[in-house]
Amino acid sequence: MEILDLRHFSSVDLRSLLEDEIHVWSRLLTWDYTGSAEMILRYVDAKILPGYAAVDRGRIFGFAFFVYEGSKGVIGDLFVANGGRLPDAHEVEARLLTHVIETLQQSPGIHRVEAQLLLHETGQVARPFTQQGFSRHSRLFMMLPLANAKPPSASHAEIEIRRWSEQDYQSAAAVITTAYRGHVDSNINDQYRTLSGSLRFLNNIVRFPGCGTFDPESSFVAVHKRSHTLIGVILCSRVRHDVGHVTQICVLPESRSHGIGESLLAATAYNLQQRKFTLLSLTVTEANKRAVDLYLRLGFDTKRIFDAFVWEG
Numbered sequence: 364m365e366i367l368d369l370r371h372f373s374s375v376d377l378r379s380l381l382e383d384e385i386h387v388w389s390r391l392l393t394w395d396y397t398g399s400a401e402m403i404l405r406y407v408d409a410k411i412l413p414g415y416a417a418v419d420r421g422r423i424f425g426f427a428f429f430v431y432e433g434s435k436g437v438i439g440d441l442f443v444a445n446g447g448r449l450p451d452a453h454e455v456e457a458r459l460l461t462h463v464i465e466t467l468q469q470s471p472g473i474h475r476v477e478a479q480l481l482l483h484e485t486g487q488v489a490r491p492f493t494q495q496g497f498s499r500h501s502r503l504f505m506m507l508p509l510a511n512a513k514p515p516s517a518s519h520a521e522i523e524i525r526r527w528s529e530q531d532y533q534s535a536a537a538v539i540t541t542a543y544r545g546h547v548d549s550n551i552n553d554q555y556r557t558l559s560g561s562l563r564f565l566n567n568i569v570r571f572p573g574c575g576t577f578d579p580e581s582s583f584v585a586v587h588k589r590s591h592t593l594i595g596v597i598l599c600s601r602v603r604h605d606v607g608h609v610t611q612i613c614v615l616p617e618s619r620s621h622g623i624g625e626s627l628l629a630a631t632a633y634n635l636q637q638r639k640f641t642l643l644s645l646t647v648t649e650a651n652k653r654a655v656d657l658y659l660r661l662g663f664d665t666k667r668i669f670d671a672f673v674w675e676g
């Protein structure tokens with residue numbers, strides 16, 4: 364088995380591996396990975412996707428890629444096929460990751476590396492990260508069946524929950540930056556730390572199909588009626604024809620504990636249910652106890668536990 368630069372290959376070499384990966388995303392996360400897989404194949408053909416392939420007798424059976432975002436490297440995916448006469452998958456995952464991590468840590472100007480590998484159960488791929496000085500944060504993948512979603516109760520005299528609009532960009536970025544100040548999630552994703560970073564985060568969620576397709580109809584903002592200021596936001600993407608995924612939910616610190624988070628989630632869940640969606644999923648850092656407790660109270664179930672890894676050089 365050899366580990367080779369991904370840019371030696373084309374979509375023809377990678378397509379059947381990505382088809383396997385699409386099945387695994389569907390089985391484990393009820394996520395339709397087809398759009399992401401097509402995007403990966405386009406980048407592979409353009410020879411612009413940095414990464415590594417595991418090759419056995421001329422056939423690719425595993426790969427990992429990363430992207431550069433300014434002075435940060437983000438590991439985008441790691442997938443290794445299993446079974447038959449193939450080498451042990453965990454060992455190959457560790458070798459691919461070691462190559463990716465070494466490349467990123469040695470890239471001039473790269474001072475930070477982030478990775479969130481949803482397909483890999485907590486601990487499964489931790490070793491190459493912890494050996495290279497990464498910190499590790501447990502994250503939960505949670506799911507809510509939508510069959511019994513109720514319309515949100517209009518219980519806030521001063522707050523209006525209304526649909527997301529393009530004009531909310533700037534104020535939503537400001538809410539995100541304030542909501543995550545000193546928060547564990549701004550250690551995992553450093554975009555939350557600045558207004559420009561939060562705008563980039565929003566742009567990625569709303570305009571690019573990496574994390575499903577943004578669904579403006581089930582995305583809402585909470586607005587203070589008198590001052591017209593935004594105090595909370597929930598963003599939802601479609602990750603399968605009938606599955607929504609919350610990519611962001613936050614409420615300003617001074618407005619918390621009044622049921623606004625719950626109302627935002629209810630608005631999203633009810634909207635999706637009315638449009639024949641069957642499930643709503645989200646991810647949350649295990650240490651974010653307030654949020655985890657809220658989701659559990661609303662009926663979300665933990666389906667998987669995975670890890671987020673961060674290195675700061």
Ligand SMILES: CC(C)(COP(=O)(O)OP(=O)(O)OC[C@H]1O[C@@H](n2cnc3c(N)ncnc32)[C@H](O)[C@@H]1OP(=O)(O)O)[C@@H](O)C(=O)NCCC(=O)NCCS
Nearest residue numbers: 542612613614619620621622623624625646647654656657
């Ligand atoms: C998670 C978050 C969105 C929750 O928003 P929120 O508006 O405070 O949520 P709610 O008020 O609906 O519920 C939170 C708590 O307030 C309580 N609460 C709800 N209505 C209340 C009221 N009228 N009076 C007093 N307490 C109330 C709820 O019981 C709940 O407490 P519990 O979780 O201990 O049961 C908010 O804490 C936040 O923005 N955190 C930072 C960003 C973040 O972590 N986002 C989630 C990432 S996955």
